[in-house]
Amino acid sequence: MQWNADFYTQKHAFVFEYGAGLVEVLAPQPGELILDLGCGSGELTAEIARRGAAVVGLDASSDMLARARQQFPDLDFRLGDAASFELPERFDAVFSNATLHWVTAADAAIRQLHRHLRPGGRLVAELGGQGNVGQIVAAVLGQLHRRGYAQAAAHWWYFPSVGEYAARLERAGFRVRLAQHFDRETALTDPETGLTDWIEQFGQQFFVGVGASDRAAVLAAVNDELRPVLFRAGQWMADYKRLRIVAEKC
């Protein structure tokens, strides 16, 4: 999966704008050392630093990290994969917004988070939960299947239920203090192209092996199909369902 930092910050800034609420839950304190896992273009890393904590931003995309370093040259950003990273530090908290559903090796990522926390350290995370963007996924897959792409599946996302994710965390040695699965319809930025922009940024893997004309036809058909359902008051609304987690390393 390729992350395009320009497209992300221009069209999908709502991701980190919503993430500001998760920073409130984290409540970073001066003197704490915090890991921002999947920091992207760094806006929330900077918000954590602004509150006086020391923070390391980690991300698997060099394009996103280049943007983060350009925007916030005084902050510490590092390249690494959630499922395998190794850092020398042990953190007071791990923060992660809109990233863990991209990590299908969920147990490996949870194990790494646990290892990098000090005893008693906290994990504060939000990710897509079960059913997230279900109407968009169903429409795109339906249109692909109709055109003969019978194997198409959204295999790169992991949208767990509370029970599933909490059980994984408990098995890894976390005490789950809060787990919420809630609907958060999300207005997409561009009133005209918002749905197409979203699919092109986050769902580009739908179109691996799909020719340009089929891709254009699928995007047009998905827009037509979903307009009566997800286009309201002049805006595209994505059917987000989020999982919010606060857990403590035992």
Ligand SMILES: C[S@@+](CC[C@H](N)C(=O)[O-])C[C@H]1O[C@@H](n2cnc3c(N)ncnc32)[C@H](O)[C@@H]1O
């Ligand atoms: C939707 S962005 C969220 C970025 C940031 N947390 C925010 O709120 O703006 C998801 C980020 O997860 C990163 N990511 C995806 N898979 C990852 C992995 N396996 N390890 C580390 N980062 C990953 C992507 O590179 C991207 O920057």
